[in-house]
Amino acid sequence: MEFHIDRAKVLPKANLWELLEGLKKRYKLIAPVKEGEKFAFREISDVSSVELNYTRTILPPKKFLLPYRRERFSYDPETMEFKSSFKAEEQVIFGIHSCDLHGISILDSIHLKENPDPRYLEVRRKTILIGISCFPDEYCFCLSTGTAFPDGANWDLFLTDVGPDYFVSIGSPKGDEIVLTFKHLFREIEKEDLELYKRSTAKKKRAFNEENLPDLERISQLIELEYDSPVWEEEAKRCLGCGTCTNTCPTCFCYTSVDVPDLTGKEVKRIEFITSCQYPYYSLVAGEHYFKPTRTSRFRHRYYHKFVGYPYQIEKLGCVGCGRCTAECPAGISMVKTIKRLRGVDEKELREVTE
Ligand code: SF4
Ligand code: SF4
Known part of the structure; x- marks a missing residue:
């Protein structure tokens, strides 16, 4: 029996690499890679270097939205004429964990609400965020902060590992467009997929050690x-x-x-x-x-x-x-x-x- 749920599809794991290749041809592709014993988000030239099993990168993906060092503008001190060479690139940040998606949601609240930063806005408009599920280590406490799972506010696709496949939640029209462009790689959801998805969520919750979680009540x-x-x-x-x-x-x-x-x-x-x-x-x-x-x-x-x-x-x-x-x-x-x-x-x- 086939379920027609528009906001989710299934991506067989074997098709992920073709999806990444396709994205790399169309956008600047950023994803986690292994560096020594740690992990970092980098621009990808070879999709086989993308690391799917990591707990945290040293720096969060925010560096591709808010570079740690950037030129805001230049000016001629005599005429006071200002110039800016800034131009945002179309980019896909792939492999973001739920906590970091929530982190970007906080940056969006800061930079896009009261006094919007036009540069941040342009970067965000040209950025596609694709999340992936993860499991905690002894430092993670996202279950306490309520950020262990994506809440659908600011990402485009989210891939949950359900064994042989990824259960792909679609969070935005940009996400829909990717699924449509690469529709031959996705399939419709079946009842078993939903069961696996629910089980994977429960498994993540059970993976937290109570002693590593702070009580954040009030x-x-x-x-x-x-x-x-x-x-x-x-x-x-x-x-x-x-x-x-x-x-x-x-x-x-x-x-x-x-x-x-x-x-x-x-x-x-x-x-x-x-x-x-x-x-x-x-x-x-x-x-x-x-x-x-x-x-x-x-x-x-x-x-x-x-x-x-x-x-x-x-x-x-x-x-x-x-x-x-x-x-x-x-x-x-x-x-x-x-x-x-x-x-x-x-x-x-x-x-x-x-x-
Ligand atoms: S808390 Fe730790 S990481 Fe932060 S400034 Fe102090 S020493 Fe550095
Ligand atoms: S645990 Fe909290 S305060 Fe510490 S780096 Fe992560 S988000 Fe920032």
Whole structure:
């Protein structure tokens, strides 16, 4: 018996490579690849290098929407004539996990709602997002942040591994177009496919270890009530202020800029590059006002922004539970452990979390 569900199809796994080849011919194709022991999103020249089994990349795919360093415009300092050579390319980002899709949804809320950034808008319009299902490791806590599964808000296709096939959810007209263009690679859903899909969702939920999950119930209130907790200072003592946690975070978006003149002095480029609230001088402003002068205040600020500031600003947590800030922190500082400490979870349990 065949089901006609327009918003989903089945892609036999053997057909995935032909789909990727076809996409690469039409768009700039970006996907995860293995680099040493880690994984990274890269532009793909050979589809056989695409890595399907990975837990997290070092940097999230946001770097293809908001480059870490970019030229905003250039100008002639005498005439003050401005130029911009910016042009967004048509691109497909393939193999994005659910947490990172939610991360992009947060970036969309920030950059497209109140004061839309026309450049971000152009990049987003020309970008197709294709997600893929995954399983958690000890750093993932997306089940707590409600981001373990895509919610259909901002992606085009999502592939759920159901054994011999991918169950393909279609999230947008762009997704429909891909399915239509490559219709010979897809088939209709049958009853067994739906069963496999439901089972795969349940299997992912069961794969989380309860001890690695923070309790985020009323987290904004907890963080505010614990403003003076000694936990902030104790954890911040180990912090190096390196900014790795924010640079690897799929939802952090703070930029700074400098104007760089060329040697003739006839052209000045406005260069924007990503910065971090964990850097000592991030909060130093004109008049020598220094809003976050201590390591503890900067450390606490990151949690405040994720769990108090974002919910206030965009009605969502600013953390999607990807685990990068913990997995990559050179000082071994764990976000889950810090939240558990603020909740007053006992030391024995904490040792089990970090061991
Ligand atoms: S990655 Fe770790 S050490 Fe570096 S700024 Fe963040 S919390 Fe501090
Ligand atoms: S705060 Fe940490 S766990 Fe949360 S989204 Fe950012 S990097 Fe991931």
